[in-house]
Amino acid sequence: MAAIEIKGLTRRYGxxxxxxxxDLTVTAGECVGILGPNGAGKTTVVEILEGxxxxxxxxxxxxxxxxxHPTRSWRQKLGIVLQSASDLNELTVRxxxxxxxxxxxxxxDVDSTIELVGLTDKATxxxxxxxxxxxxxxxxxxxxxxxxxxxxxxEPTTGFDPEARHIFWGxxxxxxxxxxxxxxxxxxxxxxxxxxxxxxxxxxxxxxxDTTPAGLGSRSQNLVSVRWFEHDELKExxxxxxxxxxxxxxxxxxxxxxxxxxxxxTLEEAYLELVNASEQ
Amino acid sequence: MTKLPSLYYHRARLEIRLxxxxxxxxxxxxxxxxxxxxxxxxxxxxxxxxxxGVSFDQYFVAGLLASGLLYSAFQQLAIGIPEERSNxxxxxxxxxxxxxxxYFVGKLAAATFTYIFQAIALLAIGHFSYGIHLPGSVSLxxxxxxxxxxxxxxxxLLGIAFSNFAKNGQSASALASPVVLFxxxxxxxxxxxxxxxxxxxxxxxxxxxxxxxxxxxxxFLPKLFASQEVGHSFxxxxxxxxxxxxxxxxxLICRFTFHWLPKxxx
Numbered sequence: 237m238a239a240i241e242i243k244g245l246t247r248r249y250g251x252x253x254x255x256x257x258x259d260l261t262v263t264a265g266e267c268v269g270i271l272g273p274n275g276a277g278k279t280t281v282v283e284i285l286e287g288x289x290x291x292x293x294x295x296x297x298x299x300x301x302x303x304x305h306p307t308r309s310w311r312q313k314l315g316i317v318l319q320s321a322s323d324l325n326e327l328t329v330r331x332x333x334x335x336x337x338x339x340x341x342x343x344x345d346v347d348s349t350i351e352l353v354g355l356t357d358k359a360t361x362x363x364x365x366x367x368x369x370x371x372x373x374x375x376x377x378x379x380x381x382x383x384x385x386x387x388x389x390x391e392p393t394t395g396f397d398p399e400a401r402h403i404f405w406g407x408x409x410x411x412x413x414x415x416x417x418x419x420x421x422x423x424x425x426x427x428x429x430x431x432x433x434x435x436x437x438x439x440x441x442x443x444x445x446d447t448t449p450a451g452l453g454s455r456s457q458n459l460v461s462v463r464w465f466e467h468d469e470l471k472e473x474x475x476x477x478x479x480x481x482x483x484x485x486x487x488x489x490x491x492x493x494x495x496x497x498x499x500x501x502t503l504e505e506a507y508l509e510l511v512n513a514s515e516q
Numbered sequence: 517m518t519k520l521p522s523l524y525y526h527r528a529r530l531e532i533r534l535x536x537x538x539x540x541x542x543x544x545x546x547x548x549x550x551x552x553x554x555x556x557x558x559x560x561x562x563x564x565x566x567x568x569g570v571s572f573d574q575y576f577v578a579g580l581l582a583s584g585l586l587y588s589a590f591q592q593l594a595i596g597i598p599e600e601r602s603n604x605x606x607x608x609x610x611x612x613x614x615x616x617x618x619y620f621v622g623k624l625a626a627a628t629f630t631y632i633f634q635a636i637a638l639l640a641i642g643h644f645s646y647g648i649h650l651p652g653s654v655s656l657x658x659x660x661x662x663x664x665x666x667x668x669x670x671x672x673l674l675g676i677a678f679s680n681f682a683k684n685g686q687s688a689s690a691l692a693s694p695v696v697l698f699x700x701x702x703x704x705x706x707x708x709x710x711x712x713x714x715x716x717x718x719x720x721x722x723x724x725x726x727x728x729x730x731x732x733x734x735x736f737l738p739k740l741f742a743s744q745e746v747g748h749s750f751x752x753x754x755x756x757x758x759x760x761x762x763x764x765x766x767x768l769i770c771r772f773t774f775h776w777l778p779k780x781x782x
Contacts, residue, residue, distance in 0.1 A: 339612050
């Protein structure tokens with residue numbers, strides 16, 4: 237069953253086309269990563285799905301409802317973690333979680349929600365005194381306290397140090413195991429690789445890839461990079477046919493090819509190649 | 517999920533708790549009328565108004581209670597809501613299944629709480645330190661209650677309506693504070709209304725503060741003073757009608773202009 241169904245979504249801000257003819261299907265229970273550089277239109281797409289922003293065209297269904305007309309019972313099934321939040325500063329972690337739990341019919345237990353996000357030690361700390369990572373985990377706690385079927389995470393780990401990011405990923409893994417459908421926007425490729433079952437790459441408001449993290453790597457036209465030394469200079473050639481290329485290269489040298497390296501393109505490089513190609 | 521009345525109760529408690537955690541709000545908003553009484557009371561201490569035997573302090577307290585309605589409801593909401601719109605509070609709430617009325621009930625509770633605090637502080641300090649006379653009958657206290665309630669409703673709704681025209685808390689503050697000050701000067705708070713130029717009286721008579729202040733004088737000044745009013749009466753029924761009309765008008769403006777998200781986030 238599809239949790240989200242988008243067909244031909246378009247959104248303009250004045251003359252600027254932020255999202256253009258965007259299609260996406262998200263199956264219930266999967267984690268989809270929406271990747272793309274800053275300003276690609278990720279947040280616009282997600283905020284249309286969350287019922288915040290209006291659209292100029294296309295058909296959108298989120299948990300069976302058009303998000304342009306949100307209802308209370310629909311909101312009860314959604315969890316939203318916005319890109320940036322500076323509210324709640326004067327509330328403690330427990331007060332905030334307790335308060336939002338009241339709005340949901342199937343709310344989780346307050347203490348176990350706080351434990352789930354690893355803030356038990358900080359339960360009586362005011363949000364203003366939390367670190368960036370802890371503050372983000374409070375946002376996630378508020379996103380999941382209502383036991384959502386669908387959770388939106390908009391760039392949840394921006395500004396995290398690597399350790400905080402790994403702790404956060406563990407949290408998302410736990411939610412995935414509970415069967416929550418997750419829409420994750422990020423500009424960290426390794427994050428999508430670690431968490432997403434399905435990745436969508438967006439640049440300039442258009443979808444340029446819709447595949448699995450592994451599939452993204454294999455989409456690259458020039459999969460392998462061959463490096464060697466010639467005339468005291470490091471040379472590099474990207475190729476889809478490395479064996480053939482190395483054979484030709486070997487013919488130019490007598491004996492060993494100096495400093496030969498054959499390296500398969502990383503996911504990151506494949507992604508950057510895709511973004512660069514579609515931005516030109 | 518909690519039932520609606522219980523959601524109202526918990527949101528109201530949360531708003532009041534937040535108010536008390538914000539020291540600036542406690543000091544400036546809740547004690548402002550007391551500071552003003554201290555300053556004006558020190559300057560005009562024994563000044564009597566004409567030959568009525570009523571002190572300026574007594575006249576001023578009625579105006580300060582009316583101003584308190586503007587401070588606690590109008591100004592607090594006109595500044596607080598844009599701030600919550602720009603810091604994401606409203607976005608989070610509207611993205612949750614919270615019934616929208618819960619938010620407004622919470623705001624109204626915070627305004628009422630502030631007003632009650634201001635009024636008690638003003639009347640207690642006014643009575644014991646400045647010899648302010650308190651109403652001597654139950655019916656006058658009842659008048660005080662309905663004037664306060666209607667004044668709070670009108671001010672709060674006007675504050676919510678006003679909140680839709682400011683980008684953030686700072687610009688709202690820059691807009692709302694002069695508005696309040698303007699009406700305090702022209703509506704019989706800082707000066708005796710009957711002594712103001714006719715045109716100024718006419719302008720102020722369109723707006724709520726003049727009627728709130730005059731109705732409060734009906735509670736806190738002797739009946740004989742009514743002859744000193746411009747209409748030779750405190751005109752309580754007329755004040756009720758005008759404040760009621762402003763409440764309705766403000767509610768309609770809110771109905772059509774209130775937005776949860778900043779304009780560029782929709």
